[in-house]
Amino acid sequence: MTQEQSPASNPAEPEKLHEFLYCSLLTQDLPPATVGAIVTQARARNAVDGISGLLVFDGQFFCQHFEGPHEAAQGLMARLQRDPRHADLVVVHDGPLAARRYTGFAMGLAECEGPDPISALQALRGEAALAYFLALRASFDISS
Template structure:
């Protein structure tokens, strides 16, 4: 029996927010993004990471086993603290299919704080709006 490829498995998504650990240089963000792009591509994971200078917001999508495993690695990564999942559920179609990891910075320093107050589909809508709002 052959295993299904990651890109053909049923989709799952997770949206979380976290905080960059105290004492971590901002160069850590580039390191995280660079590694994630390579790993995500091999695992069939796509998504978007936004950073406001202190906090992360990230939507991950792909095969459920891969997405959940990645979330656990993020939870254990000492560069992140206060990892809070705002949404996790099956997904009908990829939202960020062109990105093994899209990355954007936010000028609005309170956007992720406001996002953190939301849950479920409302959190996802707000996150997607952050990703597509014109400057």
């Protein structure tokens, strides 16, 4: 590799993946139906950007776990932090990812009953938050 080449410019190297897990609150005065619009927009953009993941909504709180190419994932996180539909956004896990966890759909949506699962997640950080979420994932009814 020459000095002008970066690792990302070498097509033989695998794409570096990154994942985020965050929690946020649906902005006050927005109806829960707003979530449908969010998912529709996310699916279209994420397909272009190579992002996949799962959005969980309990009627008030969001929890989203998403993955994709490092730069695309960072860009999505920056957009989410500026999105006025989210309040009190807290990233509970952010890190590199060896292999995708979501291969069957671009952006799944799950609704959960009551705030307890997401509230418990908000108190965790790092690998503990990720492990908690991944354990919960099996209990969600996911639509894609």
